[in-house]
Amino acid sequence: MTKAIRIHKNGPPSVMKWEEVDLGKPAKGEVRLRQTAVGLNFIDTYQRSGLYPLPLPMVLGSEGAGIVEAVGRGVIGIKAGDRVAYAGGPIGAYAEQRNIPAEILIKIPKEISDQTAAAMMLKGMTARYLLRDTYRVKKGDTILIHAAAGGLGLILCQWANHLGATVIGTVGTKKKAELARAHGCHHPILYTKQNFVDQVKRLTKGAGVPVVYDSIGKDTFPASLDCLQKRGLFVSFGNASGPIPPFVSGILAQKGSLYMTRPSLFDYIGSRPELEANARDLIGVVKKGVVKIEINQTYALKDAASAHRDLEGRKTTGSTVLLP
Numbered sequence: 497m498t499k500a501i502r503i504h505k506n507g508p509p510s511v512m513k514w515e516e517v518d519l520g521k522p523a524k525g526e527v528r529l530r531q532t533a534v535g536l537n538f539i540d541t542y543q544r545s546g547l548y549p550l551p552l553p554m555v556l557g558s559e560g561a562g563i564v565e566a567v568g569r570g571v572i573g574i575k576a577g578d579r580v581a582y583a584g585g586p587i588g589a590y591a592e593q594r595n596i597p598a599e600i601l602i603k604i605p606k607e608i609s610d611q612t613a614a615a616m617m618l619k620g621m622t623a624r625y626l627l628r629d630t631y632r633v634k635k636g637d638t639i640l641i642h643a644a645a646g647g648l649g650l651i652l653c654q655w656a657n658h659l660g661a662t663v664i665g666t667v668g669t670k671k672k673a674e675l676a677r678a679h680g681c682h683h684p685i686l687y688t689k690q691n692f693v694d695q696v697k698r699l700t701k702g703a704g705v706p707v708v709y710d711s712i713g714k715d716t717f718p719a720s721l722d723c724l725q726k727r728g729l730f731v732s733f734g735n736a737s738g739p740i741p742p743f744v745s746g747i748l749a750q751k752g753s754l755y756m757t758r759p760s761l762f763d764y765i766g767s768r769p770e771l772e773a774n775a776r777d778l779i780g781v782v783k784k785g786v787v788k789i790e791i792n793q794t795y796a797l798k799d800a801a802s803a804h805r806d807l808e809g810r811k812t813t814g815s816t817v818l819l820p
């Protein structure tokens with residue numbers, strides 16, 4: 497048995513229960529991990545609320561780090577005692593111990609702490625595919641990143657800055673604007689007070705940007721489209737304010753022959769070579785100090801409901817780690 501945060505029905509944070517759950521031996525291809533740090537992600541709130549439905553009951557969570565305690569049959573390259581981290585795979589990260597497929601694990605180098613690893617795998621690998629694969633950010637680009645002071649936002653701003661882009665970012669408060677600015681966002685916009693379309697037009701002298709990274713969803717649609725150049729790319733990768741309602745595709749023509757994609761990390765790291773290439777780049781920029789993983793909140797794992805309330809209440813900045 498182990499202790500974990502499990503839900504038996506979808507709903508608000510109060511549905512999360514700290515319970516004893518079964519922990520069998522690791523099956524073929526799996527290892528048993530003693531988790532030392534668990535990452536908090538917005539997707540956990542969608543899975544808890546039912547916006548992204550999954551079979552119940554379930555232990556929440558998609559990101560963590562820890563020590564391998566036991567190895568199942570057929571596992572190659574990972575042994576007991578290894579320090580590892582992961583993003584994705586079967587849901588169930590909010591647990592003291594868990595069994596997990598070895599094929600999704602990445603060994604953590606000594607320069608990176610367990611907490612940093614748990615804070616960076618899902619958000620950092622997402623930043624990498626968004627900036628390098630979905631749209632290839634290059635020197636001289638001016639780009640728009642929403643929620644620039646969030647967990648993913650701070651990583652995106654630093655990495656895009658490193659790639660030579662001018663970063664325009666939206667944030668909810670003045671304090672968040674300062675934080676984003678200190679992490680590579682050249683032009684923070686207070687979208688709770690200012691019209692962000694007007695500001696983007698002003699900053700780009702009317703030209704608009706080639707790409708918008710939008711994790712807000714309902715509240716920034718369709719305004720995000722008005723920030724784009726002709727044939728620009730709208731990357732809708734999250735729904736922090738709720739999903740975008742159905743719309744007529746003709747709007748993309750009216751607003752300048754725009755492209756739109758709704759990507760998911762797991763389609764970019766589906767094979768072991770893709771996962772390794774992405775993780776290698778991420779670990780590289782973190783080791784060099786180009787991207788700092790800011791853990792601005794920690795909570796005991798058993799208090800994960802408080803962490804969800806704060807994340808959904810826009811009270812957090814940077815990354816959040818839950819401690820088993």
Ligand SMILES: NC(=O)c1ccc[n+]([C@@H]2O[C@H](COP(=O)([O-])OP(=O)(O)OC[C@H]3O[C@@H](n4cnc5c(N)ncnc54)[C@H](OP(=O)(O)O)[C@@H]3O)[C@@H](O)[C@H]2O)c1
Nearest residue numbers: 537538646647648667668711733734735736737760761810
């Ligand atoms: N598709 C993928 O592959 C993928 C992977 C990872 C994450 N994501 C998405 O990326 C986004 C960021 O994830 P994260 O874990 O780093 O979270 P986060 O950005 O730290 O937190 C969400 C932020 O969104 C902003 N926000 C604006 N309107 C909001 C509202 N009505 N309710 C709550 N927040 C609101 C808040 O910042 P302000 O107060 O500054 O507005 C808030 O801090 C999420 O939408 C997540 O689903 C997508």
